[in-house]
Amino acid sequence: MKNLYLFGNTKINLLLLVDITLIVYLTVIVSDFSSLDDTALMEEFQHTASFSSLVHSSGSTYLRPLIMISYLVDYILWGANPVFFHWTNLVIHLCNACLVYYLSCLYLSQEKGREGVSLLAALFFAITPLNSESVAWVSGRTDLICTFFFLVSIVVLISKDLPPVTGFLYLFIAFFCSLLAKESSLALTVIVPLYLFFVQGRSITSKFGLCGAVLLSSLLYLILRAGPNVKTDTGIMKLLVSASGQPLYNLFFKSVAAFGFYVRKLVWPFPLNLAIHDINEPLYFSVGLVAIVVAVPFFVRFPASRLPLLIMLTCLIPPLLALTAKIPWTLYAERYLYLSTTGMALLVGLALIPCRSITLILVYLLLIPLGISTIYRTGQWAEPVTLWHDTTVKSSGFPQARVIYAYELIQVGRIAEAEENIMLARRMKFENELLLKCESSIIKLKRASRQRSST
Numbered sequence: 048m049k050n051l052y053l054f055g056n057t058k059i060n061l062l063l064l065v066d067i068t069l070i071v072y073l074t075v076i077v078s079d080f081s082s083l084d085d086t087a088l089m090e091e092f093q094h095t096a097s098f099s100s101l102v103h104s105s106g107s108t109y110l111r112p113l114i115m116i117s118y119l120v121d122y123i124l125w126g127a128n129p130v131f132f133h134w135t136n137l138v139i140h141l142c143n144a145c146l147v148y149y150l151s152c153l154y155l156s157q158e159k160g161r162e163g164v165s166l167l168a169a170l171f172f173a174i175t176p177l178n179s180e181s182v183a184w185v186s187g188r189t190d191l192i193c194t195f196f197f198l199v200s201i202v203v204l205i206s207k208d209l210p211p212v213t214g215f216l217y218l219f220i221a222f223f224c225s226l227l228a229k230e231s232s233l234a235l236t237v238i239v240p241l242y243l244f245f246v247q248g249r250s251i252t253s254k255f256g257l258c259g260a261v262l263l264s265s266l267l268y269l270i271l272r273a274g275p276n277v278k279t280d281t282g283i284m285k286l287l288v289s290a291s292g293q294p295l296y297n298l299f300f301k302s303v304a305a306f307g308f309y310v311r312k313l314v315w316p317f318p319l320n321l322a323i324h325d326i327n328e329p330l331y332f333s334v335g336l337v338a339i340v341v342a343v344p345f346f347v348r349f350p351a352s353r354l355p356l357l358i359m360l361t362c363l364i365p366p367l368l369a370l371t372a373k374i375p376w377t378l379y380a381e382r383y384l385y386l387s388t389t390g391m392a393l394l395v396g397l398a399l400i401p402c403r404s405i406t407l408i409l410v411y412l413l414l415i416p417l418g419i420s421t422i423y424r425t426g427q428w429a430e431p432v433t434l435w436h437d438t439t440v441k442s443s444g445f446p447q448a449r450v451i452y453a454y455e456l457i458q459v460g461r462i463a464e465a466e467e468n469i470m471l472a473r474r475m476k477f478e479n480e481l482l483l484k485c486e487s488s489i490i491k492l493k494r495a496s497r498q499r500s501s502t
Contacts, residue, residue: 054162054163054166054407055160055162055163056162057152057162060148060162060163060165060166060169061145061148063166064141064144064145064148064166064169064170064173065141065144065145067170067173067174067418068137068140068141068144068173068174069137069141070418071173071174071418071421071422071425072137072140072179072182072183072421072425073422073425074422074425074426074428074429075133075136075137075182075183075425075428075429076130076133076134076137077130077429078129078133078183078425078428078429079129079429079431080127080129080132080185081184081185081186081428081431082431082451082454082455083184083186083321083451084184084186085129085132085184085185085186088118088185088186089122089127092118092119092122092127093127109230109282110227110230110268110271110272111189111227111228111229111230112227113192113224113227113228114188114189114192114228114229117135117188117192118132118188121135129185132185133183133185135188136181136182136183136184136185136187136188136191137182139188139191139192139195140173140178140181140182140191141173142195143172143191143194143195143198143389144169144170144172144173145169146195146198146199146202147168147169147172147173147198147389147392147393148165148166148168148169149202150198150201150202150205150389150393151164151165151168151169151392151393151396152165153202153205153206154205154354154393154397155396155397155400158400160400161396161400163404163407164396164397164399164400164402164407165396167395167396167399167407167410167411167414168392168393168395168396168399169392170411170414171388171391171392171395171414171417172388172389172391172392174414174417174418174421175316175388175417175421176316176317176319176417176420176421176424177312177313177316177319177381177384177385177388178384178385178388178421179319179421179424179425179428180319180321180380180381180382181382181385182425183424183425183428184382184428187382189228189229190229190231190382190383190385190386191385192225192228192229193225193228193229193231193232193386194225194385194386194389195225195228196221196222196224196225196228196232197221197222197225197232197235197386197389198389199217199221199225200218200221200222200225200232200235201238201354201358201389203217203218203221203257204218204238204239204242204243204257205242205354207248207249211250211252211253211256212256214253214256214257214260215256215257215259215260216260218239218257218260218261218264219260219263219264222235222260222261222264222265223264223267223268226264226265226268227268230268230282230365231362231365231366231383231386232386233265233364233365234358234361234362234364234365234386235261236261236262236265237357237361237364238354238357238358238361239257239258239261240258240261241353241357242353242354242357243257243258245350245353282372282374285372285373285374286368286371286372289371289372289373290371290372298371300328300332301328301370301371302367302370302371303332303335303336303339304326304328304329304331304332304335305326305331305335305366305367305370305379306331306335306338306339306363306367307330307331307332307333307334307335307336307337307338308326308331308334308335308379309363309366309379309383309384309387310334310335310338310360310363311331311334312381312384313359313384313387313388313391316381317420318441319381319420319424320381320437320438320441320442321377321381321434321435321437321438321448322377322438322441322442322445322447322448323377323378323379323380323381323442324377324378324379324442324444324445325378325442325444326379342356342360351397352394352397354390354393355390355391355393355394355397356390356394357390358386358387358389358390358393359387359389359390359391359394360387360390362386362387362389362390363383363384363387365383366379366380366383366384369383376447377445431455431458432452432455432456432458432459432461435448435451435452435455436452438451438452439452439468444475446471446472446475446477447472447477447479449468449469449471449472449475449477450468450469450472450477450479450481450482450485451481452465452468453465453466453468453469453472453482453485454481454484454485456468457485457488457489457492462489462492462493462496465485465489466489469482469485469486469489
């Protein structure tokens with residue numbers, strides 16, 4: 048492949064990657080904290096946050112001390128200023144994009160023109176609207192930090208020049224840090240042994256060392272989840288109880304349908320929706336089966352596709368387990384695909400290796416609509432009323448979205464619309480703390496309005 052000089056220079060490529068990503072996500076910087084978890088997080092830091100509370104989970108559903116430490120550092124340095132919290136998210140996303148570029152160059156090290164296609168891969172990852180939720184939402188930092196250490200782990204995995212002991216230590220530390228950010232990186236326990244099983248030119252000592260590093264990190268993480276009193280892991284118990292409470296065929300059907308839905312999202316992310324609570328299961332079950340039928344022979348026939356496919360598809364396992372356990376507030380979410388998009392990006396770069404320069408230019412141009420979509424989406428995040436109106440339109444039967452939309456409407460004085468959404472949530476037989484808070488605010492504001500009218 049004849050490579051364009053501009054795209055053959057790594058320094059220029061990284062500069063382009065950073066500049067384009069900053070332009071696309073510029074509106075994120077002026078966004079406020081989201082009423083979805085962000086404001087509650089700030090209240091927690093103002094009253095109770097301390098380093099001592101971040102060490103162990105004592106069997107709770109989540110153990111993510113690195114995330115809490117990053118928030119606490121932000122809070123200590125800048126106070127409850129959303130600008131700096133958003134900047135931190137954006138900087139980590141930029142680091143991840145640069146890591147995707149480096150990883151792609153490393154993985155395609157034997158190919159001519161790897162710099163140009165690696166830039167395309169990194170740009171795809173950086174500006175796809177599918178990742179906008181994790182970047183624009185302060186509470187989405189879990190995916191960002193988890194992915195950073197996940198990518199470092201993959202770099203260590205494919206680096207053939209590292210001595211076995213060094214590779215073991217680097218992978219152990221990177222993977223353990225990734226787990227302490229979010230449990231989704233447990234997908235590496237599948238990726239590492241499968242990749243090493245097929246890869247050539249690695250010593251047995253090196254392979255066993257890397258697998259041992261992953262195993263040891265996982266065991267240490269599970270011990271920390273149990274806490275000093277070795278309590279039952281709440282997340283695992285929810286999964287076991289939920290899985291045992293439904294027929295096997297139903298579990299298989301729902302899992303394959305969710306798998307198909309996420310694969311479709313990776314290929315075509317639209318429409319974007321913050322609160323996806325329902326999907327067309329028969330349709331996406333078919334999509335999931337087709338994806339499996341296509342991926343398996345592709346994996347076997349094309350060795351170079353194995354690592355990207357492993358990353359893209361096995362990183363869907365944690366969201367499927369969370370769906371089965373009914374742990375998250377939405378059964379499906381675009382942010383769950385942040386890890387998988389790194390594999391998708393590598394696959395994009397790999398597919399473009401045989402292309403000529405003119406084809407690469409056309410593909411670069413095709414990235415423009417993706418960037419525009421992300422700019423539009425981050426603009427919605429900067430306007431909470433617009434974001435939650437969009438969410439309630441796309442998920443009209445989801446009461447939690449109605450309540451948060453009502454809360455945002457109250458903030459801008461649109462009381463009648465807020466009351467209407469609260470009533471709709473009530474009709475769905477839903478109640479939570481925020482709904483009660485909204486009802487109380489509406490009563491107080493209406494009373495104050497009547498008093499002003501009477502005077």
